[in-house]
Amino acid sequence: MKRAGGLATAALTAAALTVLLTGCEGVQSALDPAGHQAGRIAGLWWLFLGVLTVIYLLVLAGLLIAAIRPRRRGRLHQGPAFAKEPPIERRLTRGLTAWAVGTGVIILTLTGLSYAVDRDVLGLTGRAELEIEVTAKQWWWQVKYNDPVPSRSFETANEIRLPVGVPVRVVLKSQDVIHSFWVPNLHGKTDLIPGRVNETTLTADREGRFRGQCAEFCGFQHANMALDVLAMPRDRFDAWRAAQLSSAPAPGDALQEQGRQVFLSSACVMCHTIHGTSAASRVGPDLTHVAGRLSLAAGTLPYNKGNLAGWIADPQRIKPGTRMPVTGLSPDQLQGVVAYLDSLK
Amino acid sequence: MSARSEKPVIRRDGPALGEAETHRRLSLSWATPPGLWGWLSSVDHKQVGRRYIVTAFVFFLLAGLLALAMRMQLSGPERTLLSPDRYNQIFTMHGTTMMFLFAVPVMEAFAIFLVPLMVGTRAIAFPRLNAFSYWVYLAGGVMLWVAFILNAGPDVGWFAYVPLSGPQFSPGKRVDFWAQMITFTEVAALAVSVEIIVTVFKQRAPGMSLNRIPLFVWGQLVTSFMVVFAMPAVMVSSSMLIMDRLIGTHFFNPAEGGDALLWQHLFWFFGHPEVYIIFLPATGFVSSILPTFARRPIFGYTALVLALFATGFLGFGLWVHHMFATGLPHLGNSFYTAASMTIAIPSGIQIFCWIATLWDGRPRFATPLLFVIGFIVVFVLGGLSGIMLASVPLDSQAHDTYFVVAHFHYVLIGGAVFPLFGAVYYWFPKFTGRMLSERAGAWNFWLFFIGFNLTFFPMHILGLIGMPRRVYSYPAGMGWDGPNLLASAGAVILAAGVATFLGNV
Numbered sequence: 110m111k112r113a114g115g116l117a118t119a120a121l122t123a124a125a126l127t128v129l130l131t132g133c134e135g136v137q138s139a140l141d142p143a144g145h146q147a148g149r150i151a152g153l154w155w156l157f158l159g160v161l162t163v164i165y166l167l168v169l170a171g172l173l174i175a176a177i178r179p180r181r182r183g184r185l186h187q188g189p190a191f192a193k194e195p196p197i198e199r200r201l202t203r204g205l206t207a208w209a210v211g212t213g214v215i216i217l218t219l220t221g222l223s224y225a226v227d228r229d230v231l232g233l234t235g236r237a238e239l240e241i242e243v244t245a246k247q248w249w250w251q252v253k254y255n256d257p258v259p260s261r262s263f264e265t266a267n268e269i270r271l272p273v274g275v276p277v278r279v280v281l282k283s284q285d286v287i288h289s290f291w292v293p294n295l296h297g298k299t300d301l302i303p304g305r306v307n308e309t310t311l312t313a314d315r316e317g318r319f320r321g322q323c324a325e326f327c328g329f330q331h332a333n334m335a336l337d338v339l340a341m342p343r344d345r346f347d348a349w350r351a352a353q354l355s356s357a358p359a360p361g362d363a364l365q366e367q368g369r370q371v372f373l374s375s376a377c378v379m380c381h382t383i384h385g386t387s388a389a390s391r392v393g394p395d396l397t398h399v400a401g402r403l404s405l406a407a408g409t410l411p412y413n414k415g416n417l418a419g420w421i422a423d424p425q426r427i428k429p430g431t432r433m434p435v436t437g438l439s440p441d442q443l444q445g446v447v448a449y450l451d452s453l454k
Numbered sequence: 455m456s457a458r459s460e461k462p463v464i465r466r467d468g469p470a471l472g473e474a475e476t477h478r479r480l481s482l483s484w485a486t487p488p489g490l491w492g493w494l495s496s497v498d499h500k501q502v503g504r505r506y507i508v509t510a511f512v513f514f515l516l517a518g519l520l521a522l523a524m525r526m527q528l529s530g531p532e533r534t535l536l537s538p539d540r541y542n543q544i545f546t547m548h549g550t551t552m553m554f555l556f557a558v559p560v561m562e563a564f565a566i567f568l569v570p571l572m573v574g575t576r577a578i579a580f581p582r583l584n585a586f587s588y589w590v591y592l593a594g595g596v597m598l599w600v601a602f603i604l605n606a607g608p609d610v611g612w613f614a615y616v617p618l619s620g621p622q623f624s625p626g627k628r629v630d631f632w633a634q635m636i637t638f639t640e641v642a643a644l645a646v647s648v649e650i651i652v653t654v655f656k657q658r659a660p661g662m663s664l665n666r667i668p669l670f671v672w673g674q675l676v677t678s679f680m681v682v683f684a685m686p687a688v689m690v691s692s693s694m695l696i697m698d699r700l701i702g703t704h705f706f707n708p709a710e711g712g713d714a715l716l717w718q719h720l721f722w723f724f725g726h727p728e729v730y731i732i733f734l735p736a737t738g739f740v741s742s743i744l745p746t747f748a749r750r751p752i753f754g755y756t757a758l759v760l761a762l763f764a765t766g767f768l769g770f771g772l773w774v775h776h777m778f779a780t781g782l783p784h785l786g787n788s789f790y791t792a793a794s795m796t797i798a799i800p801s802g803i804q805i806f807c808w809i810a811t812l813w814d815g816r817p818r819f820a821t822p823l824l825f826v827i828g829f830i831v832v833f834v835l836g837g838l839s840g841i842m843l844a845s846v847p848l849d850s851q852a853h854d855t856y857f858v859v860a861h862f863h864y865v866l867i868g869g870a871v872f873p874l875f876g877a878v879y880y881w882f883p884k885f886t887g888r889m890l891s892e893r894a895g896a897w898n899f900w901l902f903f904i905g906f907n908l909t910f911f912p913m914h915i916l917g918l919i920g921m922p923r924r925v926y927s928y929p930a931g932m933g934w935d936g937p938n939l940l941a942s943a944g945a946v947i948l949a950a951g952v953a954t955f956l957g958n959v
Contacts, residue, residue: 134933135919135920135932135933136932137919137920137932138918138919138920138933139851139852139918139919139920140918140919147851149847150847150848150850150851153845153847153848154842154848154851154918157841157842157845157848158842161838161839161841161842164838165834165835165838168805168809168830168834169831169834171809171813172809172812172827172830172831174813175809175810175812175813176812176817176819176827178813180816197814198753201753201754201810201813201814202754204806204810205754205757205803205806205807205810208802208803208806209799209802209803209806212798212799212802213799216795216796216798216799216841219795219841219845220791220792220795220845223791223844223845223846223847223848224788224791224846226845226847227784227787227788227846227847230847231784247623281781285617285623286615286617286618286623287615287617287618287714289779289854291854291922293851293920296850297779297847297849297850297851297853298779298850298851298853298854299779299781299850300779300780300781302714302715302780302781303617303708303714304708304709304713304714305708305714305715305781307780307781308781320920322920322922323922324779324853324854324855324922324923325615325779325854326610326611326615326618326854326923326924327618328542328610328618328623329538329539329542330538331542331924331925332538332924332925332926332927332928333927429537429538430538430539
């Protein structure tokens with residue numbers, strides 16, 4: 110019976126490994142590293158996996174042999190274990206000692222390696238050239254690019270762009286409950302805790318689009334609190350940054366102008382900011398360049414005009430519980446607002 | 455009889471009674487009174503123990519049904535079987551029920567029934583306190599479940615982190631029910647621990663020195679000491695939470711000088727020992743079952759006892775590994791890495807001793823032994839993934855993902871539920887006077903074992919490829935669909951295993 114158990118386990122392991130090898134690539138995978146930190150951690154992971162798999166197989170082999178090895182016929186053991194020790198007890202005791210010492214050596218080694226990687230991952234913090242301040246809110250991410258010159262600071266939402274090869278310091282804050290900032294392709298997670306300031310460092314090794322997600326349960330819509338991360342070459346990043354510093358473009362046609370009027374005279378303005386207009390509330394995401402973003406509602410929908418219209422028309426159906434209320438715009442007003450927002454590249 | 459005619463013997467504590475009178479008086483003290491009132495007011499440790507076991511299994515089944523509901527919701531991307539609110543209540547109730555209303559109480563229940571018998575005493579120490587503990591536990595559990603059925607179940611996770619569980623972000627009564635239930639069940643756990651400690655230290659039969667008590671009793675003794683030191687932390691924190699919520703204190707409110715992390719420290723100072731509070735009694739089951747079916751005395755009695763002590767002590771030095779992502783000082787975190795890994799040494803010693811017992815024995819593969827072998831296969835894997843989670847960098851990726859869900863189900867189901875099923879098969883005749891079917895037992899084991907691995911092994915991979923815990927839904931195209939579907943299918947087989955168990959009982 111034990112043999113069947115072993116076979117079942119082996120089959121499971123094989124199936125699992127197949128899934129593992131085909132499945133580790135992805136936009137939100139710790140096993141598909143695209144940054145220095147995630148790379149070191151993934152290396153440590155494969156090492157741990159190798160060492161511990163060998164130990165597991167040893168234990169399974171021992172168990173299997175113990176269960177099925179042939180036995181001599183004869184009298185069963187007599188007497189309690191703490192009576193006079195037969196020779197087999199001595200042999201087993203020696204085995205136990207060796208096993209305990211071996212365990213000790215292995216875990217000491219693994220602890221040392223883990224510590225070395227931890228120091229290495231931390232070592233880049235002092236060399237950061239760029240600072241991004243992320244503030245988590247139920248259930249979206251406010252992202253500020255800080256600069257010593259205040260006029261060169263700007264704000265966006267649910268999206269981080271960073272230049273490849275540059276260590277970026279990410280300052281992490283929360284305004285309400287505890288959240289956790291996690292972009293697995295770039296680095297492990299760090300919590301955002303009200304009343305505290307944490308930080309982490311990201312260094313992208315290659316271009317790409319990645320996905321991060323809140324990893325600490327933060328209430329009703331914890332599941333839909335994601336963010337996009339774009340690693341891009343330095344020159345493209347600088348161009349993007351310069352564009353983000355500008356105010357919102359003026360409406361290009363009558364429909365957009367009508368939409369702007371509706372936006373500024375309806376409930377929208379109670380929560381949102383659009384630089385270059387009188388909308389300057391800081392409850393919801395800054396919409397100055399909303400049309401340039403990759404997704405809507407913290408990674409809930411990909412950005413396009415249709416999804417934008419659907420989101421504004423009924424946010425509670427798309428993301429139940431979101432802080433964005435139903436605004437009750439008429440179809441004409443909605444069309445105008447969507448046209449206007451979609452022009453804010 | 456002739457008792458009357460004998461010359462009265464004067465003892466230190468008064469004249470000896472005749473045999474008949476002694477019997478009458480003892481019957482009066484020890485018998486359970488007749489009728490409904492007698493049933494309700496029984497203080498017999500065997501009766502209370504059985505009651506505890508049945509109640510805990512009812513909670514196990516309820517929480518298992520919740521798990522099935524979650525697996526159905528997550529079997530595919532963007533399913534809408536459960537609303538976000540219902541899902542959040544369900545995962546909170548699943549964790550809370552399994553940890554507070556099933557795992558710890560069921561282990562205590564076995565202690566209540568077996569420890570007095572094993573140390574050779576008539577009853578557990580403080581039998582009335584024992585009965586009281588059962589009723590308090592039942593009240594806490596019923597209160598929580600009634601609240602849940604009335605759609606007022608807690609929805610902030612079994613860990614109830616502040617400020618999410620605080621007055622500002624969780625208005626209403628949901629969290630109040632949760633916190634009050636914690637206080638009830640922890641009072642019950644503390645009471646039972648005190649009874650076990652006193653029973654073991656003061657009521658052993660003559661000649662039964664501590665180095666001769668069964669390993670099961672050792673396991674329960676160490677566990678009871680752990681409860682005495684760990685449970686007050688969570689009772690204090692849940693009471694502070696109730697005060698923050700109901701009378702306006704600010705223990706956890708950063709705006710008024712409180713600290714959100716204080717909750718996590720207090721909760722995990724209880725929460726990590728909790729795992730060993732569940733696991734150590736289960737090692738007692740294993741050490742009882744193995745010698746019987748390997749037909750050889752246990753190998754390494756002393757080593758196993760020392761391993762229990764080591765685990766009991768080290769278990770209190772690990773709690774920060776639940777908090778590696780919170781931004782605590784890194785050098786401090788490294789200490790907790792080392793301490794967490796150290797626990798592999800006593801665990802490794804235990805596994806070695808059990809395999810050695812089997813090695814040198816002449817095993818008969820009855821159902822309890824199957825569950826013990828399943829325990830080793832599953833638990834060791836969970837222990838090894840625990841070593842990964844002890845490492846700060848690896849934990850920074852795996853923390854709060856499905857990898858952790860896989861890990862702790864391997865250690866808790868593997869480390870506690872497998873031995874528990876074995877123990878039920880093993881002691882069922884003692885509890886009820888009836889043997890369970892071996893045929894159904896084998897079915898139970900294989901369905902449970904295969905279903906378990908199918909459900910939880912894919913979760914390791916899910917976590918590594920980015921799926922966080924506690925999400926009611928996930929988008930398509932993340933590579934998560936296949937493993938999730940597999941896990942949900944496995945859950946059905948697992949449930950069939952549990953159903954076989956029910957049928958057998």
